[in-house]
Amino acid sequence: MSLEQELFEQRFARIREIAALGYRPYGQRFDFSHTLGAILASYSEKTAEELEANRVTVKVAGRIQTIRRMGKAGFTHIQQSGERLQVYIKKDAVSENEYKLWQLLDLGDIIGVEGYLFRTRTGELSVHAETVTFLSKNLMGMPEKYHGLEDVEIRYRQRYLDLIANPEVQQAFQTRAKVVRSFRRQLEERGFTEVETPMMQSLYGGAAARPFITHHNTLDIDLYLRIAPELYLKRLIAGGMERVFEINRNFRNEGVSTRHNPEFTMLEFYQSYADYRDLMQLTGDLLKQVALDATGNTVVEYQGQQLDFGNVRRYSIREAVCEYWKGPVKPSMDNVRDPEWLLAHSEKTTAGEALVDIFERHCEDALIQPTIIHEYPVEVSPLAKQNPEEPAMTDRFEVFAAGMEIGNAFTELNDPDEQRRRFEMQLSMREKGDDEAHQMDEDYIRALCYGMPPTAGEGIGIDRVTMLMTNAKSIRDVILFPLLRPEGEIGIAQWLREASAK
């Protein structure tokens, strides 16, 4: 039998001992008077004398993270929501039963403690326990107290253990919630309505990506998990819901990396009677406020760089190529307007695709500060409205920060016949082997045929924005359960079977 299983059985056996003392090994409701965070916030400044003069009684609950037993007394740190507080348990100060319970406690058990606040000789704010109760049993070995849990595979597979062992992880996911809350609140304040549109679609669209395929049994039809909500949200715009947004999952059947997870969360919002210039302004406002709400500052440190969300810069894609060109001789604006020059500097077959290809190779990773890049070629923008002055380009922009694309916006194409031509252009690209090219969506065109108001729309990658706000190097650090290959046999049911048979 492995050490881990022996430990498991030892702890399993303690369930009976705990019950024999009159406690329920898996506890019952417990009214705590303060969260640990509230105690730390209110009493961290109080001196030992102040705490003694005005005795504060508290009732707290948490998971045992450390235990130091010394003869007839001892200390334990309990943790709640990522916050830790020390508890002092002395034989004289609790009942005989409670002291026996204390001697049975293991790392990872969850207990409730009532007592008064004081400072130890070394000055740490602590609870002097007067009563102790038992709330839940841990049967597992806990990660090392000093280093925590470092194995990234275990951290992602068993996120619960990561959250227990590494309190700062909770903080990152709190920040993620703040990001989402901030976007939602800001959009609601501006009159946007939150909606939910289908995740299972019989036609997929709104982005260039390969889909996941699933099947509905009773209808006997294959369905795609959506790659974007775009076409449904614009149907709502056509229907007269003038400002809508959705924050939800998209699914793209593509590789995983530090910046890509097959399912990821996207904010998309659409505003009738606006254009992409309005959204440039709005994007700057939204991001600035998100940074404030998530981190308390418009300047955010990311991987050693200071990102200033108070000042989102703007370049046209051509300006960016001229500015960030990596070779010794920077091209001129005339060069980057010239289809022959573009095709000579890229493997792509059209001037527009070549421009984007060059931009991605030369500029994208250099865009550290939050930056809007505007004017994208029509070939790569099948749903965006053309620029009236220059039909080869669309009224579209993307937002970059830390070398990552975090947003994409454009004035929506609302001319049904032009949309038909764009879809047909995509179909011919598909025939040439581009399996990410757009499908024809006739119901969407039909909606446009009823007349959709001039509209601007935008998508913002919530996971990536959260990476920036939490200084996360990998998208997996801001997704609670990132996609991993399934693990092998775990075998814990057998452990329980054996332990409970004894």
Place this chain on the structure above:
RNA sequence: GGGCCGGUAGCUCAGUGGUAGAGCAUCUGACUUUUAAUCAGGUGGUCGCGGGUUCGACCCCCGCCCGGCUCACCA
């Protein structure tokens, strides 16, 4: 999918072609303000899996599994 790196005790990590190690955790004992508590003693390993080379493999070779980084693809 390609390249590179990694998988050794529950956790964090050393290690060498010749009997598998440390710290923490765990167990026993001491200790009524400790805090990476301390002190004394003990338990604990299919060295990711499967082949091969060798007198002998955790170590060398081949295949596979899982993960990380990176490139490709993408947001």
